[in-house]
Amino acid sequence: IQNNLKKCPGKLKFIFDETFWLNNFLSTTVECQFEALFKNILTETVELFNQLAKSGRFYSSESFELALKIKKTMQIDGMPAKILSSFQTLKNKLPENVRKIIWSEPVYILNKLYSGENLYAANNLLAFDSLRRTVFTWVPRTRIQESVFRFSTNDGKHFLLESVNFNEYLYVDETTFNSDFRLVFTLRNKTVSKNCYWKVDILNNNEIRLKSAVYNEYLFAGASQYNFNINRRYVYTYIRRSANADAVWMIE
Numbered sequence: 001i002q003n004n005l006k007k008c009p010g011k012l013k014f015i016f017d018e019t020f021w022l023n024n025f026l027s028t029t030v031e032c033q034f035e036a037l038f039k040n041i042l043t044e045t046v047e048l049f050n051q052l053a054k055s056g057r058f059y060s061s062e063s064f065e066l067a068l069k070i071k072k073t074m075q076i077d078g079m080p081a082k083i084l085s086s087f088q089t090l091k092n093k094l095p096e097n098v099r100k101i102i103w104s105e106p107v108y109i110l111n112k113l114y115s116g117e118n119l120y121a122a123n124n125l126l127a128f129d130s131l132r133r134t135v136f137t138w139v140p141r142t143r144i145q146e147s148v149f150r151f152s153t154n155d156g157k158h159f160l161l162e163s164v165n166f167n168e169y170l171y172v173d174e175t176t177f178n179s180d181f182r183l184v185f186t187l188r189n190k191t192v193s194k195n196c197y198w199k200v201d202i203l204n205n206n207e208i209r210l211k212s213a214v215y216n217e218y219l220f221a222g223a224s225q226y227n228f229n230i231n232r233r234y235v236y237t238y239i240r241r242s243a244n245a246d247a248v249w250m251i252e
Contacts, residue, residue: 038083041073049090059095059202064156067094067102095205097251101151106164108147111137111221112207112248117233119249120147121163121170121186126232132185133168136232137221151200158197158213171196172212172237181236182217201243206251212237220247 048066052058073079074087091099100107109119117137123146128134138147148164161170168186172195175183187196197213210219217237223246227233238247 034078035080035083038073038076038079042083042086045070045073045087045090049093059204061157061200061202063095063098063202064102064153064200067091067098068153068156070094071102095202097202097206097208100251101159101200102153102156104150104152106148106150108143108252109149110250110252111246112250113246114139114221114233116141116250117221118143118147119149119235120144121166121168122146122232126228127188128183128185131188132173133163133166133188134228135170135184135186135235136228137235139227139231139233157199159200160192160196161198161210169196170198172215172217176239177234177236180239180241181222182212182215182239184219184235184237203248208249208251209243209247210249211243215239218243218247219249220244222246 045066048069052060052062052066057063070087070091074084074091079087091103094102099105110116111119114137117139118141120136120138122134122136124133126134138144145165146163149170150162150164151159152162153159162168163170163186166186166188168188168190169192170184170186171193173183173185174195177183187193195212195214198219199211199213201209201211203209211217212219215237217239219235219237220243222234222236224233
């Protein structure tokens with residue numbers, strides 16, 4: 001264009017008009033290609049969504065992978081508003097606990113057997129030691145700031161569970177309470193180790209089980225004889241037992 005301007009200044013208007021047309025043409029072409037790409041992704045996602053729903057696999061780990069795909073797609077810049085709205089509709093149809101977990105919403109995690117006692121990370125005075133913070137359920141069942149947690153995942157299969165109040169991750173300790181139980185803490189140095197990763201079993205719209213990804217042991221609220229005091233119930237993982245009712249947790 002610059003060479004043409006030097007040689008043919010009288011054609012200035014035509015050149016700019018032509019350049020404007022070409023840029024608009026290219027822009028429109030790219031926009032149409034992106035829209036077609038997003039439509040294809042949406043079609044594939046809807047088909048997968050319907051397959052899970054019809055086959056009875058809606059409440060399975062596959063829902064997490066589907067939800068993660070929807071989340072990552074919705075984060076792409078430049079998505080046409082109409083298609084973004086369609087993805088939002090799909091998101092809203094996912095099981096409630098799946099949405100809250102994949103979109104890392106602050107949640108309370110309540111034990112079903114013990115009438116909604118909420119999982120919580122204790123304050124510094126009750127920390128186990130300088131590295132480990134003790135985790136209980138809160139027997140009074142009131143919603144306290146230490147009870148707020150947040151899930152995160154990169155693959156929809158392995159999850160971190162973070163105490164929002166302390167920015168510390170729930171993990172299973174190598175230390176055992178006895179031959180049946182393993183202790184559970186948060187790491188006070190805010191690091192992530194392999195013992196911080198969990199698997200999540202979806203039971204229904206708001207109930208889950210949490211299983212250590214390292215030990216394949218379920219998180220559960222201990223029996224009353226093991227309570228720390230009248231307000232605090234210890235939390236463990238099973239070593240030699242399958243999941244019982246005390247290992248069912250509700251997401252709120």
